Amino acid sequence: MFSTEIQIRVRYAETDQMGYVYYGNYATYFEVARVESLRNLGMSYKALEESGIMLPVLEYKCKYLKPAKYDDLLRIKVVIKSIPTVRIYFEYEVYNDANELLSVADTTLVFINAKTMRPCAAPALFLSSLEKYFKHNQ
Amino acid sequence: MFSTEIQIRVRYAETDQMGYVYYGNYATYFEVARVESLRNLGMSYKALEESGIMLPVLEYKCKYLKPAKYDDLLRIKVVIKSIPTVRIYFEYEVYNDANELLSVADTTLVFINAKTMRPCAAPALFLSSLEKYFKHNQ
Amino acid sequence: MFSTEIQIRVRYAETDQMGYVYYGNYATYFEVARVESLRNLGMSYKALEESGIMLPVLEYKCKYLKPAKYDDLLRIKVVIKSIPTVRIYFEYEVYNDANELLSVADTTLVFINAKTMRPCAAPALFLSSLEKYFKHNQ
Amino acid sequence: MFSTEIQIRVRYAETDQMGYVYYGNYATYFEVARVESLRNLGMSYKALEESGIMLPVLEYKCKYLKPAKYDDLLRIKVVIKSIPTVRIYFEYEVYNDANELLSVADTTLVFINAKTMRPCAAPALFLSSLEKYFKHNQ
Numbered sequence: 001m002f003s004t005e006i007q008i009r010v011r012y013a014e015t016d017q018m019g020y021v022y023y024g025n026y027a028t029y030f031e032v033a034r035v036e037s038l039r040n041l042g043m044s045y046k047a048l049e050e051s052g053i054m055l056p057v058l059e060y061k062c063k064y065l066k067p068a069k070y071d072d073l074l075r076i077k078v079v080i081k082s083i084p085t086v087r088i089y090f091e092y093e094v095y096n097d098a099n100e101l102l103s104v105a106d107t108t109l110v111f112i113n114a115k116t117m118r119p120c121a122a123p124a125l126f127l128s129s130l131e132k133y134f135k136h137n138q
Numbered sequence: 139m140f141s142t143e144i145q146i147r148v149r150y151a152e153t154d155q156m157g158y159v160y161y162g163n164y165a166t167y168f169e170v171a172r173v174e175s176l177r178n179l180g181m182s183y184k185a186l187e188e189s190g191i192m193l194p195v196l197e198y199k200c201k202y203l204k205p206a207k208y209d210d211l212l213r214i215k216v217v218i219k220s221i222p223t224v225r226i227y228f229e230y231e232v233y234n235d236a237n238e239l240l241s242v243a244d245t246t247l248v249f250i251n252a253k254t255m256r257p258c259a260a261p262a263l264f265l266s267s268l269e270k271y272f273k274h275n276q
Numbered sequence: 277m278f279s280t281e282i283q284i285r286v287r288y289a290e291t292d293q294m295g296y297v298y299y300g301n302y303a304t305y306f307e308v309a310r311v312e313s314l315r316n317l318g319m320s321y322k323a324l325e326e327s328g329i330m331l332p333v334l335e336y337k338c339k340y341l342k343p344a345k346y347d348d349l350l351r352i353k354v355v356i357k358s359i360p361t362v363r364i365y366f367e368y369e370v371y372n373d374a375n376e377l378l379s380v381a382d383t384t385l386v387f388i389n390a391k392t393m394r395p396c397a398a399p400a401l402f403l404s405s406l407e408k409y410f411k412h413n414q
Numbered sequence: 415m416f417s418t419e420i421q422i423r424v425r426y427a428e429t430d431q432m433g434y435v436y437y438g439n440y441a442t443y444f445e446v447a448r449v450e451s452l453r454n455l456g457m458s459y460k461a462l463e464e465s466g467i468m469l470p471v472l473e474y475k476c477k478y479l480k481p482a483k484y485d486d487l488l489r490i491k492v493v494i495k496s497i498p499t500v501r502i503y504f505e506y507e508v509y510n511d512a513n514e515l516l517s518v519a520d521t522t523l524v525f526i527n528a529k530t531m532r533p534c535a536a537p538a539l540f541l542s543s544l545e546k547y548f549k550h551n552q
Contacts, residue, residue, distance in 0.1 A: 012449070012459075013300055013442040015293040017346055022289050023195040024169070027162030028427040035426070035485075045426075046485040057161040061199045070293055071449075071460040150311070150321075151304040151438055153431040155484055160427050166289040173288070173347075183288075184347040208431055209311075209322040299471040300445070303438030333437040337475045 002080040002133040006036040010072045020067035027060060030092050030105055033076040037090075041129045053123060054112040058087070062105040072096045083134055084122040086111055140218040140271040144174040148210045158205035165198060168230050168243055171214040175228075179267045191261060192250040196225070200243035210234045221272055222260040224249055278356040278409040282312040286348045296343035303336060306368050306381055309352040313366075317405045329399060330388040334363070338381040348372045359410055360398040362387055416494040416547040420450040424486045434481035441474060444506050444519055447490040451504075455543045467537060468526040472501070476519040486510045497548055498536040500525055 008029050016022040035045045048055065068074055077093040092105045113120040146167050154160040173183045186193065206212055215231040230243045251258040284305050292298040311321045324331065344350055353369040368381045389396040422443050430436040449459045462469065482488055491507040506519045527534040 009446075011442060012292055012445050013298050016288055017291040017293065017295045018192060018194065019293045020194070022165075023198060024162055024165030024289055027160075027165065028425060031162070031426050032423075044485070049484075054156060056156065056158070056205070057202055059199075059201050060161060061197075063197050064195055067194070070463075071458070147308075149304060150307050150430055151436050154426055155429040155431065155433045157431045162427055166287060169288050170285075182347070187346075208325075209320070294468060294470065296470070298441075299474060300438055300441030303436075303441065307438070330432060332432065332434070332481070333478055335475075335477050336437060337473075339473050340471055343470070 002037075002041070002130055003077065004037045004040045005075055005077050006033050008032055008074045008076060010068055010070055010074060012070055015070045018067075020069060021072075023062075023064060026062055026064075026068075026094070026103060026105065029074065029076060029094065030060075030090070030107060033078045033092055034090055034107070034109075037078045037080075043126060043129055048123065048126070049114075051123070052114045053120065054114050055088070055109045056112060057107050058110050059108040060105070061107075062103055064103050066096075066100055066102045068094065068096060068102050074102070080130065080133075083127065083130060084111075086119045086121060088122065140175075140179070140268055141215065142175045142178045143213055143215050144171050146170055146212045146214060148206055148208055148212060150208055153208045156205075158207060159210075161200075161202060164200055164202075164206075164232070164241060164243065167212065167214060167232065168198075168228070168245060171216045171230055172228055172245070172247075175216045175218075181264060181267055186261065186264070187252075189261070190252045191258065192252050193226070193247045194250060195245050196248050197246040198243070199245075200241055202241050204234075204238055204240045206232065206234060206240050212240070213237075218268065218271075221265065221268060222249075224257045224259060226260065278313075278317070278406055279353065280313045280316045281351055281353050282309050284308055284350045284352060286344055286346055286350060288346055291346045294343075296345060297348075299338075299340060302338055302340075302344075302370070302379060302381065305350065305352060305370065306336075306366070306383060309354045309368055310366055310383070310385075313354045313356075319402060319405055324399065324402070325390075327399070328390045329396065330390050331364070331385045332388060333383050334386050335384040336381070337383075338379055340379050342372075342376055342378045344370065344372060344378050350378070351375075356406065356409075359403065359406060360387075362395045362397060364398065416451075416455070416544055417491065418451045418454050419489055419491050420447050422446055422488045422490060424482055424484055424488060426484055429484045432481075434483060435486075437476075437478060440476055440478075440482075440508070440517060440519065443488065443490060443508065444474075444504070444521060447492045447506055448504055448521070448523075451492045451494075457540060457543055462537070462540070463528075465537070466528045467534065468528050469502070469523045470526060471521050472524050473522040474519070475521075476517055478517050480510075480514055480516045482508065482510060482516050488516070494544065494547075497541065497544060498525075500533045500535060502536065 014025040075095040079091040090107050094102045111120050152163040213233040217229040228245050232241045290301040351371045355367040364385050366383050370378045428439040489509045493505040504521050508516045
């Protein structure tokens with residue numbers, strides 16, 4: 001299992017007139033969380049795309065438990081529980097400064113070969129970066 | 139069952155560099171779809187909020203089957219399958235101009251009394267507007 | 277001079293915790309206003325881009341006089357005062373339902389040949405669509 | 415004169431199908447730049463708002479010289495050239511990793527008393543935080 005944490009400061013633009021973060025803006029937080037997770041693993045999502053592999057989202061679920069508010073420094077825990085194949089599955093938990101759990105979410109993404117526009121296996125570099133996190137039970 | 143359809147034109151701002159609508163922007167489309175559904179029922183979400191009732195989203199799920207693209211005139215089918223209680227549940231289907239199903243989604247929202255910040259029953263006006271759509275099986 | 281009007285309903289996503297439309301979201305309204313203006317002239321911005329011409333924004337100015345609010349049905353007046361050359365200049369006025377002037381803005385865009393990535397003249401079709409609006413003073 | 419710099423990483427959500435940061439998203443970057451500038455001065459925009467003072471934008475101008483791209487780590491230089499009165503004026507320059515100047519912008523904001531909804535003087539704390547940066551010419 002691979003797990004990491006990133007921080008995001010809530011922007012004014014992301015609030016709505018309820019005084020909370022608009023429910024649609026969490027998806028962007030999870031994008032940042034995924035990308036920074038990969039960077040922590042030594043991988044660049046940008047480089048992945050430049051190498052001809054896209055990683056669109058197939059499925060997204062989010063439960064909103066408590067609202068995030070303006071200027072909150074959110075802590076997002078990201079977990080990859082299984083070695084990716086053609087698909088990669090991320091789980092997320094969002095906490096505020098007071099360590100309250102605000103939301104839980106997950107996304108399923110698929111590796112796509114940009115030339116053929118068909119699903120493809122996760123790149124070797126990607127798998128080798130993750131490998132060591134899945135060996136502890138041997 | 140109550141069902142209606144609304145149309146939304148994809149904005150340039152809503153695309154990303156993959157050339158598709160960014161996965162996070164569908165949540166806004168579903169907000170518009172909900173609000174226009176209520177307007178078709180003779181209700182105003184704005185008036186609901188001004189009357190002291192908020193309707194935040196508790197849960198959101200979306201499956202992305204095919205991408206929506208810039209300038210697509212999307213058709214969004216909205217369905218309310220059961221009489222709301224403290225919660226209201228919406229289902230959505232998004233189609234493009236070629237009538238391809240692009241995504242399916244659902245949201246659970248909760249009626250909140252803005253003074254007490256506690257869940258409350260759906261307003262009587264709300265229920266009476268929906269009533270006739272749920273009588274056909276009697 | 278070419279002048280037209282379009283309508284945009286303010287979305288909840290576009291408000292911020294001040295209860296107003298976030299100042300950054302007007303740029304999207306002006307994008308929609310430009311694109312719908314062109315459509316009223318019989319032109320498609322999408323087709324323009326597909327023909328290999330991009331139209332990025334070079335300069336944008338906006339004065340915020342009064343706030344736009346949630347669910348307002350905004351009326352945006354768009355004016356093209358001069359025949360475009362390599363650049364095209366749009367002016368905008370935003371009014372609410374009560375006919376109050378909320379903001380005034382302008383944008384300068386440049387026609388770019390997507391192959392060479394260099395500025396180019398406005399396409400002939402574009403100019404011929406606009407032509408008749410600039411002949412009345414002859 | 416007060417001057418500071420902040421960094422912002424471009425999100426995928428902020429790009430458009432041209433492959434650039436959408437022109438409307440810079441306004442959010444400048445909001446973050448303003449807020450982090452104030453934080454560097456020991457002030458919290460959130461606390462300002464909670465104390466009953468709002469700071470809406472009156473005027474915004476942006477020139478787009480070169481495009482910002484996905485995953486760019488932007489460096490935003492923020493300058494306050496004069497002691498604020500009822501209004502405060504910020505200037506911005508955006509640079510990419512290669513130290514290219516991408517855009518220049520400025521905003522005028524006004525201090526508003528949230529109770530009366532009328533303009534008011536900049537708070538004393540605000541002025542005293544800025545004071546020392548404007549004494550070097552004595």
